[in-house]
Amino acid sequence: MYSEKVMDHFKNPRNVGEIENADGVGTVGNPTCGDLMTMYIKVKDEKIEDIKFKTFGCGAAIATSSMTTEMAKGKTIEEAMKISRAEVANNLGGLPPIKMHCSNLAADALHEAIKDYQKKKEDKK
Amino acid sequence: MPKIYMDYGAGKPVDPRVLEAMNPYFLEIYGNASSGHSYGNAAKEALTSSREKIAQLIGAEKVQEIIFTSGGTESNNLAIKGAAFRNKSKGNHIITTAIEHMSVINICKYLQKEGFEVTFVPVDDKGTVDLEKLEAAITDQTIMMSVMYANGEIGTIQPIKQIGKLAQEKNIMLHVDAVAAVGQVPINVVDENIDLLTLSSNDLYGPKGVGALYIKKGTRIVPIDQGGGQENGLRSGTENISGIVGMAKAAELAQTEMETESKRLIALRDKLIDGVLDSIPYSFLNGHRTQRLPNNANLRFSYIEGESLILSLDMHGIQASSGSACSSKTLEPSHVLRAIGLSHELAHGSLAFTLGKQNTQESMDYVLEVIPEVVKRLRALSPLTPKEILR
Numbered sequence: 001m002y003s004e005k006v007m008d009h010f011k012n013p014r015n016v017g018e019i020e021n022a023d024g025v026g027t028v029g030n031p032t033c034g035d036l037m038t039m040y041i042k043v044k045d046e047k048i049e050d051i052k053f054k055t056f057g058c059g060a061a062i063a064t065s066s067m068t069t070e071m072a073k074g075k076t077i078e079e080a081m082k083i084s085r086a087e088v089a090n091n092l093g094g095l096p097p098i099k100m101h102c103s104n105l106a107a108d109a110l111h112e113a114i115k116d117y118q119k120k121k122e123d124k125k
Numbered sequence: 126m127p128k129i130y131m132d133y134g135a136g137k138p139v140d141p142r143v144l145e146a147m148n149p150y151f152l153e154i155y156g157n158a159s160s161g162h163s164y165g166n167a168a169k170e171a172l173t174s175s176r177e178k179i180a181q182l183i184g185a186e187k188v189q190e191i192i193f194t195s196g197g198t199e200s201n202n203l204a205i206k207g208a209a210f211r212n213k214s215k216g217n218h219i220i221t222t223a224i225e226h227m228s229v230i231n232i233c234k235y236l237q238k239e240g241f242e243v244t245f246v247p248v249d250d251k252g253t254v255d256l257e258k259l260e261a262a263i264t265d266q267t268i269m270m271s272v273m274y275a276n277g278e279i280g281t282i283q284p285i286k287q288i289g290k291l292a293q294e295k296n297i298m299l300h301v302d303a304v305a306a307v308g309q310v311p312i313n314v315v316d317e318n319i320d321l322l323t324l325s326s327n328d329l330y331g332p333k334g335v336g337a338l339y340i341k342k343g344t345r346i347v348p349i350d351q352g353g354g355q356e357n358g359l360r361s362g363t364e365n366i367s368g369i370v371g372m373a374k375a376a377e378l379a380q381t382e383m384e385t386e387s388k389r390l391i392a393l394r395d396k397l398i399d400g401v402l403d404s405i406p407y408s409f410l411n412g413h414r415t416q417r418l419p420n421n422a423n424l425r426f427s428y429i430e431g432e433s434l435i436l437s438l439d440m441h442g443i444q445a446s447s448g449s450a451c452s453s454k455t456l457e458p459s460h461v462l463r464a465i466g467l468s469h470e471l472a473h474g475s476l477a478f479t480l481g482k483q484n485t486q487e488s489m490d491y492v493l494e495v496i497p498e499v500v501k502r503l504r505a506l507s508p509l510t511p512k513e514i515l516r
Contacts, residue, residue: 002436010436016506031470031509034430034449034458038508054508058432058449062506 003093006063013062015069017052023120026112028105035061035102039069039109043117046077051113053106060095060103064088068106077114083107126442129488133420134277134305134479135446139371140330146374147332150367158364159355168366175373179337182376183303183322184313187342192356193369196336197304197325198228201271203360204300204321204338205232207346208269209241212298216266218242222254223464224276226302230460233271242266250466251413252281260291269298274312277305278448278461278477279412280421289318298344304328304336308379309387309419320344326368330482331375335368390419390480393489397422397478400493405500406514411465411475420480428510429503430473437499438476443492449473 002010019040029035035057042050051072055065067088072080085104089095095104150171156164158172176188185191194200209219221233223245233243244262248254254272270292275282285301292299300321303312308329314322321344326335340346340359352361394417401408407427426434431447438445448459449472458472467475478492504510 007436010433011440013506027508031473032468034469034473036508054506056428056507056509057430059436061430062433 001096002059002063003095005091005093006059006095009063009066009092010059013053013066015052015066015073016054018054019050019052022113024113024115024117026109026114026116028109028112029057029061031056033102034058035105037061037065037106037109039065039106039113041072041110041113041117043077048072048075048077048080051110053109055106058099058103060099061105063092064095064104064106065109067092068110072110077117081111081114083110127488127491129443129484129492131478131480131484131488131492132444132446133481134477136333137327137330137481138483139332140375140378140482142378143331143371143374147367147371150370154366158366159353168364171366171370172364175369178373178377178380179324179339182307182312182380183324183339184315185339185341186315189357190339190342192338192340192360193364193372194336194338194360195334195365196327197226197302197323198336199360200323200325200336200338201226201228201300201302202232203349204323204340204346205229205269205271206236206349207359208298208300208321208344209236211345211347212268216264216268218244218264218266219269219271220244220246220259220262220267220297221271222246222248222273224248224252224279224281224461225271225273226277226304227460229271229273229302248281248464251416252276252279252411252461252465253413253416254283254288256284256287256291259288260295263295263297267295267297269300271300271302274301274303274306275310275418276412276461277418277421277479278459279423279465280417281413282306282310282416282418285319286317292320293318305418308376308383309390311383314339314341321346326372326375329372329375329379331372332368335365335372337372386482387419390484393480393484393486394419394422396486396489397480397492398424400489401496404493404497408500411462411467422478422480423475424478425467425471425475426500426504427471427474428507428514429500431475433503434474434476434499437503438495441495441499443495446477446479448475448477 022040023043027038037055053065158168176191322339324337411423431449462472
């Protein structure tokens with residue numbers, strides 16, 4: 001059902017965990033639907049220096065989370081905001097159609113984490 | 126890597142002895158049972174002796190009470206629709222339960238559109254039908270009750286004998302879907318007052334695409350498909366003789382081997398259930414602890430999701446199934462898990478192991494080594510897992 005790339009990211013997810021004192025945290029989904037993911041980012045000079053995730057969900061939810069962190073790491077905030085769900089799915093060699101909507105939320109979690117970072121920055125001013 | 130298939134409820138291998146019994150009916154005895162010559166007679170004889178074997182397995186009194194179909198779904202359709210349409214003049218009310226197989230649920234929903242009233246009686250948190258609620262649902266319009274013998278997903282066995290007694294007292298037809306139970310627990314249609322009983326071949330280690338319906342003498346139903354009038358006018362179409370012979374051989378083997386095999390499976394099942402519950406915190410059993418199918422262990426793990434459990438176990442050579450929404454076509458969690466009171470969130474983390482002939486004590490040892498590892502890894506990934514569990 002899943003591509004080799006999805007299975008690779010499912011078996012060996014990259015950047016799993018939490019970041020203490022993260023500069024931004026974003027959570028999307030809910031356990032009722034079966035998918036919940038949280039992204040943590042550490043930002044230096046407007047670049048994502050470190051990123052980690054935790055995900056409750058199916059194979060696709062875990063693989064898209066892992067892929068998104070890999071894509072975002074080292075990118076500027078501006079570049080990372082442009083990472084889309086479709087791009088994440090493409091980089092994984094595609095997802096089953098039924099999974100495109102419900103389990104492909106990792107890019108949204110990343111965007112939420114960035115917005116959280118920006119809000120915190122504003123609040124400090 | 127060991128290969129440990131534990132999804133026998135979804136599909137079983139054909140027993141080699143069954144395959145051997147079927148073989149001549151592909152190459153040598155290929156006549157049509159409706160033909161009046163020797164080739165036809167040979168096929169007809171095979172049909173009759175096959176009916177006998179199925180009748181024996183379920184304690185039916187007459188061979189004519191067994192008709193062959195293409196499987197459990199068709200038998201359920203013929204039984205429920207056939208009885209509903211035939212008895213429409215007596216009443217328009219049907220009672221079934223909330224945890225039936227989707228074929229029964231969807232047949233009943235179809236009948237609702239055709240003007241029938243259907244009551245879906247709830248079950249308790251172990252998946253057992255409440256007899257009082259069943260009785261309370263009966264009206265003067267009730268013509269039929271359809272209750273499964275046992276649930277294939279959570280394993281719970283229903284008090285069919287008491288339900289049969291109730292149906293007889295109230296003069297209501299009783300249909301029983303015995304697909305998940307047949308070959309695992311003894312069934313006797315006479316003792317249990319069953320009027321219509323659905324059976325499937327693959328669940329007995331016979332070929333897929335074959336099933337049977339027991340129709341007690343005197344029970345009136347109409348056919349669903351029109352055609353040449355085979356199977357006593359109730360199921361038209363040339364009989365699948367090789368498949369039927371296979372199902373009958375499988376039934377014969379089940380009858381002689383059921384007692385020993387069920388005992389063996391219960392020991393494996395309990396080893397698996399106890400092993401998991403003892404070694405994994407926040408793990409639970411779904412379904413009844415003792416009134417349960419010998420081959421079924423349905424376990425639930427908090428904080429993680431079923432599809433990722435299945436993928437992880439498959440990576441270790443273990444095949445199981447899940448009631449998680451994420452592994453379903455509709456993205457809805459299993460209606461059975463919802464009916465026993467599990468929230469969507471809890472239903473997601475359920476895993477059904479259905480054991481069979483190739484599973485051994487050694488398989489269980491291996492599985493009991495793998496499951497805790499897999500659960501631990503997924504819990505470490507999950508934002509829902511409380512930190513104290515991860516230590």
